[in-house]
Amino acid sequence: MKLRPDLAIIADAVPPASRVLDVGCGDGELMAALQSKGVDTRGLEIDPDNVTAAIARGQSVVQGDANRDLADYPDDAFDYAILSQTLQTTERPDRVVDELLRIAPRAFVSFPNFAHWRIRLALLWGGRMPVTRLLPVAWYETPNIHHVTVSDFRDLVRAKGIKVERVWHLSGDRPASDAAASWRAEHAIFLISR
Amino acid sequence: MASLLHDIQHHSVTIAAPLPLDSGQVLGSVTIAYQSYGALNPDKSNAVLICHALTGDQYVASDHPATGKPGWWARMVGPGKPIDTDRFHVICANVLGSCMGTSGPASPDAATGAPLGMAFPVITITDMVRAQAMLLDHLGISRLHAVVGGSMGGMQTLAWAATYPDRLASALVIASAARHSAQNIAFHEVGRQAIMADPDWQDGQYYGSARAPTKGLAVARMAAHITYLSEEGLTEKFGRRLQARDIKSFGFDADFQVESYLRHQGLAFTDRFDANAYLYITRAMDYFDLADPHDGRLAGAFAAAKDVRFTLVSFDTDWLYPTSESRRVVQALQSVGAAASFVELSAPFGHDSFLLDVPALDRLVAGSLRTGLA
Numbered sequence: 086m087k088l089r090p091d092l093a094i095i096a097d098a099v100p101p102a103s104r105v106l107d108v109g110c111g112d113g114e115l116m117a118a119l120q121s122k123g124v125d126t127r128g129l130e131i132d133p134d135n136v137t138a139a140i141a142r143g144q145s146v147v148q149g150d151a152n153r154d155l156a157d158y159p160d161d162a163f164d165y166a167i168l169s170q171t172l173q174t175t176e177r178p179d180r181v182v183d184e185l186l187r188i189a190p191r192a193f194v195s196f197p198n199f200a201h202w203r204i205r206l207a208l209l210w211g212g213r214m215p216v217t218r219l220l221p222v223a224w225y226e227t228p229n230i231h232h233v234t235v236s237d238f239r240d241l242v243r244a245k246g247i248k249v250e251r252v253w254h255l256s257g258d259r260p261a262s263d264a265a266a267s268w269r270a271e272h273a274i275f276l277i278s279r
Numbered sequence: 280m281a282s283l284l285h286d287i288q289h290h291s292v293t294i295a296a297p298l299p300l301d302s303g304q305v306l307g308s309v310t311i312a313y314q315s316y317g318a319l320n321p322d323k324s325n326a327v328l329i330c331h332a333l334t335g336d337q338y339v340a341s342d343h344p345a346t347g348k349p350g351w352w353a354r355m356v357g358p359g360k361p362i363d364t365d366r367f368h369v370i371c372a373n374v375l376g377s378c379m380g381t382s383g384p385a386s387p388d389a390a391t392g393a394p395l396g397m398a399f400p401v402i403t404i405t406d407m408v409r410a411q412a413m414l415l416d417h418l419g420i421s422r423l424h425a426v427v428g429g430s431m432g433g434m435q436t437l438a439w440a441a442t443y444p445d446r447l448a449s450a451l452v453i454a455s456a457a458r459h460s461a462q463n464i465a466f467h468e469v470g471r472q473a474i475m476a477d478p479d480w481q482d483g484q485y486y487g488s489a490r491a492p493t494k495g496l497a498v499a500r501m502a503a504h505i506t507y508l509s510e511e512g513l514t515e516k517f518g519r520r521l522q523a524r525d526i527k528s529f530g531f532d533a534d535f536q537v538e539s540y541l542r543h544q545g546l547a548f549t550d551r552f553d554a555n556a557y558l559y560i561t562r563a564m565d566y567f568d569l570a571d572p573h574d575g576r577l578a579g580a581f582a583a584a585k586d587v588r589f590t591l592v593s594f595d596t597d598w599l600y601p602t603s604e605s606r607r608v609v610q611a612l613q614s615v616g617a618a619a620s621f622v623e624l625s626a627p628f629g630h631d632s633f634l635l636d637v638p639a640l641d642r643l644v645a646g647s648l649r650t651g652l653a
Contacts, residue, residue, distance in 0.1 A: 127618065133622050133623060133624065133625065133639075134639075136620075136621075136622040137622055137624070137639045137642060137643055138642075140590060140620045140622060140643050140646055140647055141642045141643055141645065141646030141647075142646060143646060143647075143649060143650035144620070145588065145618040145619060145620045146620050146621075146622075147609055147613070147619060147620060147621045148621055148622045148623055149621075157609070157610045157613050157614070158613055159613070159614050159616070162613070162616060
């Protein structure tokens with residue numbers, strides 16, 4: 086099975102033989118890809134059906150909530166923490182980022198960029214909260230309670246003194262250039278470190 | 280009834296080595312009754328030990344010799360089942376202190392030949408596990424692919440990981456806990472007092488007499504049985520429906536279906552269980568607290584078990600061993616860096632869910648056992 090493009094980028098960037106916690110790991114798709122290259126993986130996932138599916142395929146996954154249960158992991162338990170497409174659903178994204186970099190020295194954080202031109206136009210011309218391919222749910226029922234842009238995230242990590250090691254931008258399923266990424270990236274993946 | 284129970288022949292071994300107990304006492308030798316299913320592979324790497332619950336037995340996937348009913352986990356264990364006996368060599372031993380052929384209070388005193396009764400030493404969950412390890416030594420199995428258990432079986436599984444971390448690759452703990460709560464102990468004490476208040480108990484020396492404390496044991500079972508079900512399950516199954524009558528009797532017959540059901544459960548239990556064994560095993564469960572030898576730090580119990588793969592499962596309607604107790608174990612495992620999986624499954628049957636039809640549990644058990652298999 087083909088990995089989602091953002092997951093494929095992360096799977097490619099994690100070095101073999103490292104220890105990884107995948108926060109919001111779903112049914113363990115990324116973990117399986119990482120494991121096949123010798124990465125020691127653990128997962129945290131809120132949905133019990135997903136947890137059951139991941140455990141049934143041999144993954145070590147704990148049912149839990151990223152808002153609360155990251156506190157149970159000791160400092161430096163992992164080399165990398167991964168939070169893909171989940172940051173914008175958390176109650177306090179800033180605290181979640183702190184937790185990720187407490188558990189591991191490096192973290193991959195991916196999120197849909199709310200400043201993509203299509204979203205800007207929808208808001209500018211339509212005057213309504215945008216519904217897009219990556220944000221497909223209407224405002225009143227969306228789990229995305231903290232919309233964030235590429236520039237917002239850069240501001241957050243700068244304020245926290247967190248280093249940005251690398252950034253990937255995606256438009257559709259293809260890489261987008263870093264130039265004017267704030268407008269043109271539908272989706273961003275940050276590799277950050279303490 | 281008790282004499283019939285004790286007349287059954289079980290497959291067993293007697294190991295003539297001393298078994299030192301947590302109490303400080305020593306059993307001079309120990310008899311362990313067990314069943315096994317599926318072939319042991321040449322390098323003896325496919326053995327799975329199943330640990331049974333309080334009133335369970337070694338007949339996990341074979342008909343019960345006293346009741347004729349199918350094995351208590353026949354839906355889970357067998358060829359092509361989640362614990363696949365075409366693939367695994369499955370061993371299930373009757374726990375120490377029980378009444379299905381393993382050493383317990385009905386065993387004879389070595390000197391006099393008379394049943395020990397209350398002279399049998401008080402045992403713990405870890406003592407049960409030590410006896411199982413002696414059985415495995417006898418069978419020449421040094422390392423288990425997995426230890427699996429629900430309820431008290433899950434406590435033994437956790438005790439296995441704490442006591443012999445090098446002897447198991449994975450631990451599957453279902454509807455269980457790393458300690459008995461005050462509420463758990465309280466319910467057990469009601470059961471024990473019911474048995475000991477029965478005049479036929481005779482201070483535990485009823486084996487030679489024509490009387491056994493079946494009334495007390497039945498009441499103990501009735502009280503315990505309530506704790507195995509959810510309120511929702513009881514309501515759905517019985518509601519306030521009357522039993523074989525249209526109007527209340529204004530007496531103390533079993534007017535309600537739930538009363539009739541519990542009376543039947545209590546009475547049927549006395550055909551297959553020994554009252555003293557019930558006292559000893561409930562005591563062992565009440566004494567269980569894996570954190571106790573580590574100044575209350577549960578992580579201390581698993582300090583050497585970080586290479587064991589753990590899978591824990593709880594059920595949302597289980598109020599006897601609730602999800603919070605499984606989470607406590609998971610937190611301790613995470614703090615020592617052990618590979619731990621945990622999920623709370625939704626099932627309507629309360630604590631008994633681990634024995635019943637919960638398809639997600641089947642998938643989990645099959646999946647977690649497949650992992651790490653050559």
